[in-house]
Structure formats: C-alpha cells, structure tokens
Amino acid sequence: MAKVLVVTSGKGGVGKTTSTAALGVALAKGGKNVVLVDFDVGLRNLDLVMGAERRVVYDLINVVQGDAKLAQALIRDKRIPNLSMLPASQTRDKDALTDEGVARVIAELKERFDWIICDSPAGIERGATLAMRHADVAIVVTNPEVSSVRDSDRIIGLLDAKTERAERGEQIQKHLLLTRYDAARAERGEMLKVEDVLEILSIPLIGIVPESEEILRASNLGAPVTLAANPGAPARAYFDAARRLNGETIEMIMPNDRKGFFGKIFGRRAA
C-alpha cells in the first residue's frame, strides 16, 4: 500500500530538501520504490541536491496541466534504479498547481511507487498546504532554535486542519526530525535540547541529525549523505529514520560528535 509522506517545516533553510533527498535514498536502498516530488514551484532545488539538475525536461506543472505524461517527467536516479524524482517548475508560479491536478498526479504515483515523498516549500501558503494535502505521514523538520520551533508548531496545527486525512476526521502521523543538532552545545546550555523541543512540540521523534560538514559536502556534490559508501553520523540518522518510517523499532542514538582538543585540530584538516 503506497504511502504519501510530506517533509515540511514552516521555516526555510532548516533542511527539508536535504532530508527529503537523504531519506529518499535511504528508503530506496532499503528496497522500496520511491519517488521524490518537489513542490517548491519557482524555487526548485531538489534536482540540484539530487544531482539531476541537467536532466530536467518536464516538471510537475507540465504533468498537472496535461502537457506531459507522468512517465516523461519522472527522472530515474542513475545510481539507484528504484528511486525517481519529479521536479518542480522553475519558471511558473504556484498558482499553476490546481487541487484536482495535484490529486490526479498523486493518485497516479501511488500506483507505481511505495513511497511518495513530497518536498514542501517553506511558509504556510498554498504551496505548503498543497504539498501536505494528500499526506498519510508528515515529517516536521526542526532546528533546535526558537524561530524554527515556533514555525514547526504552526505547521503541526496546519497538518491537523488542512490535510485530506484531517478533514475526513482521520489521524495524520506526525514525526519530528531534529536537524543541525549539536549535542555538546546542548549539554552546555547553549542550544535547546532534544527533550526541550519534544516537550514543546509533543510529537514523536523520528531522528536526530547532527550538525555536520558532511551535509554541505553532499549538496556540493549532488549526492545525498545516504549514498556514501561509508555512512557518517548524519547518514546513519537518516537510515534509522527511514527504517522507523517502515514501522521498525530502533533505539534512538544520540549523535555525539564531541571531539577532543586534538580531534578538533586534526579532524578538521582530515575532513
């Protein structure tokens, strides 16, 4: 049974696209048929983060408006055969997306894939509500920082009000993905702790992704962290989160990237 997952946050720049890409690769590596759908019309970036920016011919809006067939617009990943993506349009604006058109595309994707992962634009406007509209599961990406937590709270309210499931009186599964976490700073009282964010937002935790140099490296290369041969701490967090999405129970590992004095000096040069 296909599942629609929305990756959302309210605030921009917290790691929605990075997390969509990393989770998509992790789920596909686990054997699922996965498609990533970019809903950020006008500001598409999932193609770039996935390293497929030069392969975009047709996009979501072309399919919604009937100018292209779904199969023409889908870009199959060259590294993982059971992973595809549907890019957003870079030239149109989000008014070109209609409710019925999106519903039709999602229904068609559900016939072909196990997981449909919708990368939401920032904000609480139409683009964001369209991305979450058909979701069965939501991942709320949050940084341990006041403005991100506040916006996540707002998005959680929207998930409970504006999704199809909510309107039918059904539950939408909501998960918190804490990104850019620095355990050492949280320990020193300089950053909100995992427990603090959980207490405030009160939705279950699906993963803690540590602040890491690997993330920028991955987007520089257009290769999500979960593609690497030797997965580091962020990749492991995404792999575990992907398994939790599939219903597995795995112990939550606190990424403890604390390096000693020498580790800091020599570790940086080595990376």
Place this chain on the structure above:
Amino acid sequence: MNLISFFRRPATAPIAKDRLKLLLAHERGAVGASNVIALLREEIVAVIAKHFPVEGDAIKVRMETGDVISTLEVEVEIPTQLCAEIKGAEKDKAATTLKVTASA
C-alpha cells in the same frame, strides 16, 4: 566577575525554552479559540435577536489574552431609538452599548 564566569557563558537554552512555551501557549490559544469565538458570536446573536432586532455585525466578541487572566468581551450595539421604545429612556446617545466582560 571571576575568571570562571568570564570563560563560561551563561546558559541561554533554558531562557529560549521558557520564552517558547509562553509564546506558544498564547498562539495555540488564539488559533484554537477563534472557532469557539465564532461559535459564541453566532449563538449570542441568536439569543439577542429574540429580544432586539439587531444585525450580526452589531455584536463584537473579543478574546484578550493576559499574563494571568484572559478576558472575553462581548459588545452589543443597539440603536438608541429602539432601546428608548423598549425602556423609555436614554435619548441622548446615538447608540447604547451593552458590554459584558467575563474572565476566562
């Protein structure tokens, strides 16, 4: 300030947590209450309309959120002429305001 406190900056995360909790308690209340207020308004209009021929927009329902107590304010504007006919009083003012404030 001694040497230790100079190097060890004060913890700011607890402040962030407290500020967020306070703020979100207000914001959630405001978002959640808006439906209740709309409902209250409809019901109040229905009750008052039984006795006075007032229009819907003559009734204002507001929720003011304070630190310790919040107030629910209901303001009903009734044309003075009407009021005078019923009560036989109050002819100077253009409109009579019936104001009810309740602590919530």
